[in-house]
Amino acid sequence: MSQSTTKTTAGASRVDNEGLFTRFLRATEVDVRLLGMIAALITIWVGFHIYGEVVLGRGSFLSARNLWNLSVQTASIGVMATGMVLVIVTRHIDLSVGSILGFCAMMMAIIQVWILPEYLGLGHPMIWIIAVVCGLLIGALIGGFHGYLVAYLGIPAFIVTLGGLLVWRGAAFLLARGETISPVDSTFSLLGGGPYGSIGSTGSWVVGTLICIGIIALMLVGRRQRQRYDFPLRPMWAEVFLGLVGCSVTIGFVMLVNSYPWPIGIVRQYAAANNIETPVKEIFISHGFAIPVLILMAVGIAMTFLTSRTRFGRYVFAIGGNPEAAELAGINTRWVTVKIFALMGFLCGLSAVIASARLNSATNNLGTLDELYVIAAAVIGGTSFAGGVGTIYGAVLGAIVMQSLQTGMVLIGFDAAIQQMVVGGVLVVAVWIDTMYRARAK
Secondary structure, three states, X not given: OHHHHHHHHHHHHHHHOOOXXXXXXXXXXXXXXXXXXXHHHHHHHHHHHHHHHHHHOOOOOOOHHHHHHHHHHHHHHHHHHHHHHHHHHOOOOOOOHXXXXXXXXXXXXXXXXXXXXXXXXXXXXXXXXXXXXXHHHHHHHHHHHHHHHHHOOOOOHHHHHHHHHHHHHHHHHHHHOOOOEXXXXXXXXXXXXXXXXXXXXXXXXXXXXXXXXXXXXXHHHHHHHHHHOOOOOOOHHHHHHHHHHHHHHHHHHHHHHHOOEOOHXXXXXXXXXXXXXXXXXXXXXXXEOEHHHHHHHHHHHHHHHHHHHOHHHHHHHHHHHOHHHHHHOOOOHHHHHHHHHHHHHHHHHHHHHHHHHHHOOEOOOOOOOHHHHHHHHHHHOOOOOOOOOOOHHHHHHHHHHHHHHHHHHHHOOOOHHHHHHHHHHHHHHHHHHHHHHHHHHO
């Protein structure tokens, strides 16, 4: 009895000696690394904006136009980064994602520009649908093939995907004989964003409202589940605080995308096509959420559900934590590995849709060095190369950080060589921070 009393007293004393910030983190269950990434992102945004104001005389980084474009540019990398989390969590790597993206984009362009118009007719409404389905299937098949080589033939993932990087890049070049294929189907091009590839002000408010409802519903369901299984509950003030923060960020994002208007030239064309007599300068049409951003949101939600609410997700993290123990527990680790790489390929195909639609063409350089940005986004987001640790939201946030760095360096005039050096340095620092964090946790 005296020993248990002593332990209880010591535990209570330790809690009483905790600082206010530590108590806040314990109550809200917020990951310290998440706060670090948010702080780094804010620092990058404010730093680039102030640099532009002071040195260049134009602080344009925090403008609605730049942040809207930043969200669109992040979509392709962010989609692939969510899949890279699962690959790295299971102690593998995929260096071929950029080449798979380029190959899928080239295949989709050939299908919708060279093949289908001859059979269905130019502008047929099914052209873009068939092209997208083919791109997704091709990506999944390539990824599954890589997974088979890794899981069943025992070839290291580094070697398999390094070979894939070279093979699929060369295959894309041979398919189009080095040509740029354009323009893609007009409906397909909307998936890349732009004034017509956005949902406008009203649609954005609808999406924002649904997200806020979803946040509140998830918190209520989560609290009820904790009560059901007698898990510790967060204090009510912490629940309210997290809900308010989530809804406030969502509403702020909606207001941001709605504050970016269509360019004058596009508005003039729209007014002429719809017989609008109002002076063009008095017409304000919001972009709202771009379709690529909505795709990234949907992928993030689906991947979060997959990793946290399904048997497959539990198997992935079990394999990453201890592959031998997972296999002894009855998990078919080889088949799970194949599915992970197939999912990664599928997401590469989806990113190819976004990237080629945004360019309105497929080029031989599409996706070049994307593997660097995707891996960096996952690692910066907290995914550990040691396996077993990683989050989808962290990878998406990491993609925003990487794209913010690249966009900021472009705005202030850094050379491409310096941009690559900075990205490489950030990746090394991110891995070092993860190593230090894990050592301290132990």
